[in-house]
Amino acid sequence: MLLCVEDLRVGYGPIEALHGITFGVREGEIVTLIGANGAGKSTTLMSIMRLPPPEAPVYHSGKMIFEGRDLTQFSPHHVVSRLGISLVPEGRRIFGNLTVWENLKIAAYAHEDRQEIQKKTKRIFGLFPRLEERRHQAADTLSGGEQQMLSVARAMMTGGRMMLLDEPSMGLAPFLMYELFHVLKEINQQGTTILLVEQNARIALKYAHRGYVLETGNILLEGDARELAKDEKVKKAYLGE
Amino acid sequence: MTLSIFIQNVMNALQWGSFYALIALGYSMVYGVLLLINFAHGDIFMVGAYIGFFISTFLLGAYGFQLPWKLSGGLVIFLTFLLTMALTAGVGVAIERVAYRPLRRKGVSRLYLVITALMVGLLLENGNLALLGASRRNFPELIPKVLYSVGGVNFSNTKIIVIIVTLLVFVFLQTVVLKTKWGMAMRAISYDRMAVPLMGVPVDTIIVMTFVLGSSMAAVAGILFAVSYPVLEPYMGALVGWKAFIAAVVGGIGEIRGAIAGGFILGFTEIFVATVFPSTFRDLIAFGVLLLILTLRPNGIFGIARRTKV
Structure with a gap:
């Protein structure tokens, strides 16, 4: 396992948000966490990134191990810069007051190796030619779809080992959504492990290898993505069939 | 108002504007990064003036303690600025560490931080009063005053220095904020603080740098103010x-x-x-x-x- 989460309990103030969830992600996989609003999907990702409260939850107990290292010992920027885990946050969270190019540069903040940055930049612009065209534009002038691309591009720049994505399909037109998932598949094939949180279970299960169903802070189901898509309960609750 | 009086007033306005601008920079930068109104900042200006006082009098040998080598006037000025800026920056960073960071870690509302800042300001004023007493101090004539008279307009060299230094500081800070990666991080934090650590940027380091910049500019203001109006007292800030x-x-x-x-x-x-x-x-x-x-x-x-x- 590349990432191993065991009996994780976290909460906001006195309220516990995750009641001891256990799941794992193997090297090279695309794993998805699906579930309704408030199931704890974003909470799980923010816990892994070690983001501080009040936006993110407070860690209570349980294990989070990445490549044999205890994540609870890392500060958020070290999770990114030392372990190579990146998060594409819900709502994109691009820096609208910076240019597209500056958004990528700040994502390379912790990198020293210029050649490595150049290589990554080339890869990013290869996948997202629109961003290269607009690199001198302020990021808040981009369309919603382009902002999502920029958010993914930033995550590619910071990390490389593993990418977490929080609702990347939100607010995207269907064709843009498929374009995005196509790119994610390519990023995965180039060697980045992906943990994907989605409300759109249909598309998530289509692209993922494995999936977990999260409900009110507990893991309800887990399994091969294709099997899950056929599961009666999943079909009824998340695929609307 | 004759033209010469008008120009005289413009010079005065530029000088006072410079003092306000140099101090305002610190308020503005800290607010940009933390959304915190650091009400202790005016008192950091006062601390800067006092530190400048002690360093310059020390360098000028006023404590019956002579440095083993003679310092030229220019070097005394340079060292006073450098050391005062460094020490005042240290005070600013210490305040951030002791007073603001623990509260930030607990994720408290910004209102409490602002009230804490007000209290820190009062602590600095009254700490100074308790340590150094109520007597005013006379700042040494660090930069020998020269008076010019051009076409009926009288002005001193200190006025010109104050204005020029302020413009240099402005250009310097604009460059830092717009051209360096730290400045980029500062701008990013002001837009969306939560997303910044996700870029691998250590937010606390950027916050410390902001306090260093803001406090050292307050120190510059403190020295320049004391050079122009050489009476120091704890409530001057x-x-x-x-x-x-x-x-x-x-x-x-x-x-x-x-x-x-x-x-x-x-x-x-x-x-x-x-x-x-x-x-x-x-x-x-x-x-x-x-x-x-x-x-x-x-x-x-x-x-x-x-x-x-x-």
Whole structure:
């Protein structure tokens, strides 16, 4: 396992948000966490990134191990810069007051190796030619779809080992959504492990290898993505069939 | 008003505007990064003036302690600025560490941070009073005063120095904020603080750097002020600090250009109000004008409305 989460309990103030969830992600996989609003999907990702409260939850107990290292010992920027885990946050969270190019540069903040940055930049612009065209534009002038691309591009720049994505399909037109998932598949094939949180279970299960169903802070189901898509309960609750 | 008096007043306005601008920078930068109104900042200016006093008198050998080598006048000035800026920056960073960071870690509302800042300011004033007593101190003549008279306009070299230093500081900070990766991180934090660690950027380091920059600029203001008006007392930072804060808001808080513009606007209004009205009217009318500016542009001159996030 590349990432191993065991009996994780976290909460906001006195309220516990995750009641001891256990799941794992193997090297090279695309794993998805699906579930309704408030199931704890974003909470799980923010816990892994070690983001501080009040936006993110407070860690209570349980294990989070990445490549044999205890994540609870890392500060958020070290999770990114030392372990190579990146998060594409819900709502994109691009820096609208910076240019597209500056958004990528700040994502390379912790990198020293210029050649490595150049290589990554080339890869990013290869996948997202629109961003290269607009690199001198302020990021808040981009369309919603382009902002999502920029958010993914930033995550590619910071990390490389593993990418977490929080609702990347939100607010995207269907064709843009498929374009995005196509790119994610390519990023995965180039060697980045992906943990994907989605409300759109249909598309998530289509692209993922494995999936977990999260409900009110507990893991309800887990399994091969294709099997899950056929599961009666999943079909009824998340695929609307 | 004759032309020479007018120019004389412009010089005074630029000088006072410079003091306000230099202090306003610190309010503005810290606000930009932390959304914290650091009400202790005016008192950091006072601390800067005092540190400058002790360092310059020490270097000039006023403590019966002679340095083993003779320092030239220029070197004394240079060392005074350098050491004062470094030590005052240390004070600013220490305040951040001891007072603000623990609260931030607990994720408390910003209101508590602002109240803490007010208390820190009072601590600095009264700490100074307790340690050094109520007696005023005379700042040494660090930069020998030279008076020029050009076409009926009289001005001193210190005035020119104050104005030039302020402009240099402005160019320096604009460059830092717009051209370096730390400045980029500062701008990013002001837009979305939560997303910044996700970029692998250590937010606390950037915050410390902001306090270093803001406090050392307050130190520059402190020395320049003391050189121009060489009497130091523990409450010297209180009113000037409040005014500089208002200048920062009028210019658009969080913006370097805003702090500079706001500082000069305040300087000009104060000086020119005082030339027309009795001097007791000065602050009343000056702040009335600023209130009017804020009514017309609530975000300040360079400020943009902050996107409120859900």
